[in-house]
Amino acid sequence: MPEKVLVHSRFPRTMLKRFGERFELMDAAGKPAGELFAAEELASVRAMITAGGRPLGAAAMDLFPSLGAIICYGTGYDGIDLEAARKRKIVVGHSPGANASSVADIAITLMLAAIRRLVVADNYVRSGDWAAAKPSLMMRPQAGMRGRRVGVYGMGEIGRKIAARVAAFDTEVGYFSRSRPDVPYQYFPSLEALADWCSILMIAVRAGADTHHAVDADIFRRLGTDGHVINVARGSVVDEAALAAALADRTIAGAGLDVHEQEPRAPDALTALPNVVLTPHIGGHTLESHTAMQDCVIANLEAFFAGQALPFAVKTG
């Protein structure tokens, strides 16, 4: 008989199909599991799949007295209370690096779209304004990529892939990161020093209490009037209200955000602006990264039910 696995977050049905072939899924689809399933059903759950950014604390874990494994779909696990998991001897797994190329690609997509004002440009052609020779601020030449200083905040797998791509655009690349991996880019000892040096800031840092609102009004001032901020990490890293203000008063020139403080919402203060590009957290949203992330979930679940260590484990203590 297939093992039962609770699906904690809301995932597309097509995505769950492959898991459903191997496990018996109890799909809470983002709703409170305690309201959907009987207590004895919850008591039989030994493993769950969740989105790493979705809050999962001690109280939620206690609904499942047999829970032994929390498997995050994706790289992040910032929603999981790791201390609570450790105390309950619950192992935590994720999909490290499986979506790194796709997330790095969306970072470059947003960077180029912001620098070259792609959404405004597409609308200028599509609306007929170009054919009508309507004046547009967009048609004023602006600084492009060549010779730009690009700062990468966070030099994990995604940060390294972003840096490798950015370096191909005739730019200089610098970085700030907790660790100092062996990479051929200029290291800066703080985010402030990086922001003083660069004009484009690529945020690829792991989210947590220490990075909450790390990119704030002070950082925007340091980036300067040709500054751009690109965030593909987590919405919590950027002070979104301060960003909207900095974009509106042109403290910086532009921004590109795949992640948002209150997903799935972007505030009106941002959506009203022409100098920001917004995507609905689709960084890892490609066929190849979904396949790779699913591979990690299945490998983690199969190892867990076989009594083995998770091949893609998060350190909980």
Add this chain to the structure above:
Amino acid sequence: MPEKVLVHSRFPRTMLKRFGERFELMDAAGKPAGELFAAEELASVRAMITAGGRPLGAAAMDLFPSLGAIICYGTGYDGIDLEAARKRKIVVGHSPGANASSVADIAITLMLAAIRRLVVADNYVRSGDWAAAKPSLMMRPQAGMRGRRVGVYGMGEIGRKIAARVAAFDTEVGYFSRSRPDVPYQYFPSLEALADWCSILMIAVRAGADTHHAVDADIFRRLGTDGHVINVARGSVVDEAALAAALADRTIAGAGLDVHEQEPRAPDALTALPNVVLTPHIGGHTLESHTAMQDCVIANLEAFFAGQALPFAVKTG
């Protein structure tokens, strides 16, 4: 006294300011010079600045009996009747490579925007559809860049810069070009062979009679249903009506166009489609490429008026 220079095409005033400091400009701004200026004024014109894509044939040249130099702003010179210029001993100059980085950048911008459906994604967030959890085909994962075969059509300076950028995205790069420069990419003996091999076709070929509609319905079929076409060369290289049909019936998946057959117009058949990204010929439209192109124009004009060979000359015979 500064030398007189006729401005044949329409250029932004800010762009002409720098030329106006060195030369006495007669700005026809894209209108027929014969209607704007007296015959004796035209007779005194020895040099003109024009956009390389704008038609300039024997009859137009004959309006200027003293004309000795046609200086194209930008890399292209496909609008100039070179044979007519040669017969009249008119030298032709351009700005080779000055905008290559900027044009290569817009090619990558369009490629990523098409692959990741950026304009649709931005609208999904901005409209509130994401917050309302409205279904969207966009949210279905599609193939990203990783492992893609990307074909570059034309391996001049822009083609090489496109290839170098594309290679950073975990892709395989191939090319077809008249010449076979020393580049580390797989060579294909024809455009058809390249299209059979790749799924993303980047068009960076020099426009001319031999490349007119070179990318047509047959090429789209060869690219296949996950195919994408990106054009930053000239609109004439692509059969635009066939492209609109191929996008509408999903013979290919998407396209990104910075250049168009009938600029400044994009046909309704294209502007109605969600799977194409359109920009208003802004490839070379950055401060640094404008500065570099202006440098070439000034160097060409100063050399011409000093009786020297053009430093950035087009071979006319």
